[in-house]
Amino acid sequence: MALTRSAFIATVVILALTTGIGVCWAQGRSRPNRSNSAVIAQGRYGFTSPSNLPAPGAQRFLIGRGARAYWLFLPSARSAKLAPVVFFMHGWMAIDPYFYGGWIDHLLSQGYVVVYPLFQASKSDTPQSMRQNAVLALKDAVAQLDSGSYPFRPDWSRLSIVGHSFGGGLSTLTASDAHLAGLPIPRFVLALAPGWRGGQLPSQELARFPSSTYLLVVEGRDDELASSRQASVIVSSTSQLPESRKQLLVLSTDTNIPINHSAPLAPLEAYRNPALSPAEIRRQKMATFIFNRLYGQKPGTIDFVDYNGYWKLFDRANQALDRGDSPFSVLSTTFQQVSGDGTLVNPRRAVVRP
Numbered sequence: 001m002a003l004t005r006s007a008f009i010a011t012v013v014i015l016a017l018t019t020g021i022g023v024c025w026a027q028g029r030s031r032p033n034r035s036n037s038a039v040i041a042q043g044r045y046g047f048t049s050p051s052n053l054p055a056p057g058a059q060r061f062l063i064g065r066g067a068r069a070y071w072l073f074l075p076s077a078r079s080a081k082l083a084p085v086v087f088f089m090h091g092w093m094a095i096d097p098y099f100y101g102g103w104i105d106h107l108l109s110q111g112y113v114v115v116y117p118l119f120q121a122s123k124s125d126t127p128q129s130m131r132q133n134a135v136l137a138l139k140d141a142v143a144q145l146d147s148g149s150y151p152f153r154p155d156w157s158r159l160s161i162v163g164h165s166f167g168g169g170l171s172t173l174t175a176s177d178a179h180l181a182g183l184p185i186p187r188f189v190l191a192l193a194p195g196w197r198g199g200q201l202p203s204q205e206l207a208r209f210p211s212s213t214y215l216l217v218v219e220g221r222d223d224e225l226a227s228s229r230q231a232s233v234i235v236s237s238t239s240q241l242p243e244s245r246k247q248l249l250v251l252s253t254d255t256n257i258p259i260n261h262s263a264p265l266a267p268l269e270a271y272r273n274p275a276l277s278p279a280e281i282r283r284q285k286m287a288t289f290i291f292n293r294l295y296g297q298k299p300g301t302i303d304f305v306d307y308n309g310y311w312k313l314f315d316r317a318n319q320a321l322d323r324g325d326s327p328f329s330v331l332s333t334t335f336q337q338v339s340g341d342g343t344l345v346n347p348r349r350a351v352v353r354p
Contacts, residue, residue: 052270052274053108053271054268054270055075055076055105055108055109056076056109057076057077057078058073058074058075058105058108058109059073059074060072060074060271062273062275063140063144064118064137064140067119067120067121067129067130068117068119068133068136070116070117070137070141071097071114071116071118072113072114072116072141073104073107073108073114073115074113075108075109075112075113076108077152079111080152081153082152082153082154082155083111083152083153083154083155084111084113084155084160084318085112085113085114085145085154085155085156085158085159085184086107086112086113086115086159086161086162087115087117087159087160087162087174088100088104088115088116088163088167089117089119089161089162089163089167089170089171089174090164090166091164091165091166091168091265092120092165092166092197093120093123094164094165095118095120096271096272096273096276097271098267098268098269098271098273099266100164100265100266100271101267101268101269101270101271101272102266102267102268102302102306103264103266103306103310103311104116104268105270105271106311110315113152115137115138117138117141118133118137119134119137119170120133127196127197127198130166131170131173134170134174135174135177135181135183138181139181139182142183156184157187158187158318158321158322159184159185159188160186160188160189160314161175161190162189162190162192162314163189163190163191163192164192164264164265165192165193165194165225165264166196166197168191168192168193168194168195168217168230169191169195169201169230169234171190171194172189172191172201172206173201173202173205175189175209175213175215176206176208176209176210178210179208180208185210185212186210187214187321188214188216188317188318188327189213189214190216190313190317191215191216191217191231191234192264192310193219193223193225193231193264194234195225195228195229195230200233201230203233203234203236203237204237207237207238207239207240209238209240211245213241214245214246214317214321214326214327214328215234215241215245216247216313216327217235217246217247217248217249218249218250218251218313219249219250219251219347220250220251220252220258220259220260220263221250221251221252221258221259222259222260223260223261224260225261232344235343243341243343244326244328247342247343247348248342248343248344248347249350250349251305251309251350251351251352252349252350252351252352253305253351253352254351255353257303259352262300263300263306263309263310264300264306264310265300265301266301266302266306267300267301304352304353304354305352308352308353308354309352312334313330316330316333317330328342331348331350335350335351335352336350336351336352336353337349337350337351
């Protein structure tokens with residue numbers, strides 16, 4: 001006999017209590033189980049795994065302690081000696097880079113260095129502590145990359161920040177914090193379905209968003225969490241940026257594949273934390289399944305919305321910046337049926353096609 005919704009929820013609660021499953025309430029991502037949280041708390045980091053990533057010659061390092069640790073992904077040593085850098089800010093509780101592994105792998109194959117700060121150890125972490133953790137992790141990563149220990153130098157003039165969901169909101173605040181924190185100033189911020197925890201993003205602090213930085217805020221037409229997104233707050237609170245430096249873009253498809261809240265996720269097994277045991281991985285997968293079942297969200301997949309949407313948009317925007325052009329100049333050639341002017345009143349709207 002089929003379970004009613006209430007019976008199913010009760011079953012899930014019992015299962016969670018008896019197996020130690022933790023659920024990520026924002027996006028259907030699993031939170032660290034008890035043993036993985038202990039690894040985070042004790043800081044058993046510093047390993048490298050150079051040979052098992054799909055991007056040829058890529059390496060990964062897990063550096064630091066606790067929630068101030070970060071993954072450092074390096075492209076092949078055969079890449080350009082001056083490498084562009086991406087600070088990649090994950091969604092709430094998507095601590096494991098597995099959830100964005102496809103995109104990270106794509107960036108590595110394009111010669112980018114990717115810094116993926118953890119900034120969170122549990123769902124009880126406050127937004128302010130996560131923001132501080134991110135800044136401290138990124139400062140350490142900058143020092144690491146500037147140390148001369150790698151076969152290339154970071155090109156900080158080509159720094160971008162990419163963020164999704166909570167990380168989308170955090171990406172704009174990290175850019176705003178950059179000057180005071182002694183971080184490099186990004187030339188481009190791509191905030192996808194930006195959100196925040198515990199209410200509205202601290203909008204007054206966006207007054208420090210660098211006037212030289214381009215800001216592109218992207219929403220999905222089918223986002224289940226649209227009512228809690230912070231795109232309008234971000235766009236309206238960065239009044240120091242002229243319209244030529246910021247735009248709001250709403251993406252959709254004309255297929256049966258929606259652009260929902262999980263669309264930017266690109267899970268790839270090769271990027272799952274190799275320190276997790278098989279049992280921990282099973283619990284992580286079960287937690288994701290339970291949340292998606294309870295809240296009607298879809299698991300992330302790698303599809304044309306990634307290849308022809310987010311990834312292509314980021315690639316072409318940076319190519320335009322390399323040429324000295326606006327990153328917004330590529331929208332009409334990247335997507336179909338592009339309309340609007342990118343403002344809150346009349347956002348850009350575009351269709352992603354296979």
